[in-house]
Amino acid sequence: MSRFLPPLVPRKVAFDWSDTPLEWIPGQPFASHFINEINLLLPAGEFWFCRVFNQALPLITDDALRSEVKAFMRQESMHARAHAGATESYLHAHGIETESNTRLEDQLFEKLLGDQPMGFTLKGRPARQWLVFRVGIIAAIEHMTCVLGNYIIRNRQWDEAGADPTLLDLLRWHGAEEVEHRCVAFDLYRHLGGGYPSRYYLASIVMPIIFGLWVHGAAHLMKQDPRFADKKPSVFRPWMWGQWFKHARDGWLPSPLWLITKELSFFDPWYNPENEGSTEEALAYLNRSPAALAAAA
Ligand SMILES: [Fe+2]
Ligand SMILES: [Fe+2]
Known part of the structure; x- marks a missing residue:
């Protein structure tokens, strides 16, 4: 590892969801x-991510990388707990049914991408290759979360529209930490021998799946909103994608085409995640994040 970035800082956060409306961007x-x-x-x-990286820890021969991977795991588990807390204390408090979305993701990560894919027990070299393959998937997803993190910490339109400050802080704290730790998964993948051809094909599979899951889940939330009842929102309906483009054009969401363009750098043989964001910009937000300051106090 030859990075010149400051060491990662695992931060605790505390959010109060009592005043956050379901329509957190007004109108x-x-x-x-x-x-x-x-x-x-x-x-x-x-x-x-944490379970896979935990298995990779004994294979790491670089002390600096090992401590970055440990800090990464602590950041990611805090992200997962903070979003799960938002689902419990915010979405459920508004009567939103979420289990059909989370069940699909649990099956994907626990069954299909678990230690025994589709029930097969792997040992020796195949087990190591399966581990490196999954670290490569994480590196591809981490590129996506870094792109989204940049979008979220730079977005100003949501603030100007009077968006809920708690949800904004959750997104920005998480987005900023994604930018801060953007190199770790890629460095681990390379350290374990992951090469370019497999990075190329696994990213080609992973990126459409993540976009599909996102739109599918968003459609499920919209189905529960009477204002969208006549549209029958679904990942398979052109209305859903057309609305995504329209809202992106109006500045409320990242554009699908912009996201795809930003994903392309991962396919570059000379891809370097260090060039995909600014650590200074991320730390500037993290040092003033209300949730991080509240937890520290
Ligand atoms: Fe995260
Ligand atoms: Fe991450």
């Missing part, structure tokens, strides 16, 4: 539901 129910799905999409994946 923007589509964008509010769309971003709220992040609370459901992330925890299963982030706990799975």
Whole structure:
């Protein structure tokens, strides 16, 4: 590892959800539901990151990388707990049913991407290859979360519209830590011998799946909103995708085309996650995040 970045800092956070409305961007129910799905999409994946990285720890021969991986795991488990807390104390308090979304993600990460994929027990070299493959999947997802983290910490339109400060802080604290730890999964993948060809094909599979899960989950949240009842929101309906484009054009969401363009750098053989964000910008937010300051106090 040859990075010149400050060591990662695992931070505790505390959020009070008592005043956060379901339509947390006033006047923007589509964008509010769309971003709220992040609370459901992330925890299963982030706990799975921790389990996979925990298995990789004994294989790491670089002390600096090992301590970064440990700090990464502590950050990711805090992210997962914070979003799961938002689902419990915020979405459920508004009567939102979330289990059908989280069940799908649990099956994906526990069964399909677990230690015994589809029930097969792996030993020796295949077990190591399966571990490196999964670390590569995490590196591809971490590129996506870094892109989204940049979007969220730089977004100003939500603030100008009077968006809920607690939800904004959850998204920005998490987004800033994604930028802060953007190199760890990629460094671990390379350290364990992960190469370019497998990075290329696994990213080609992972990125459409994550976008599909996000839109599918957001559609499920919208189905529960009477204002969208006549639209029958679904990942398979063009209305859903058309609305995503429309809301992106109006500045309420990141554009799907912009996201795809930003994902392309991961396919570059000379990809370097250090170039994908600014640590100074991330730390500037983390040092003033109300949730991080509240927990520290
Ligand atoms: Fe995270
Ligand atoms: Fe992350």
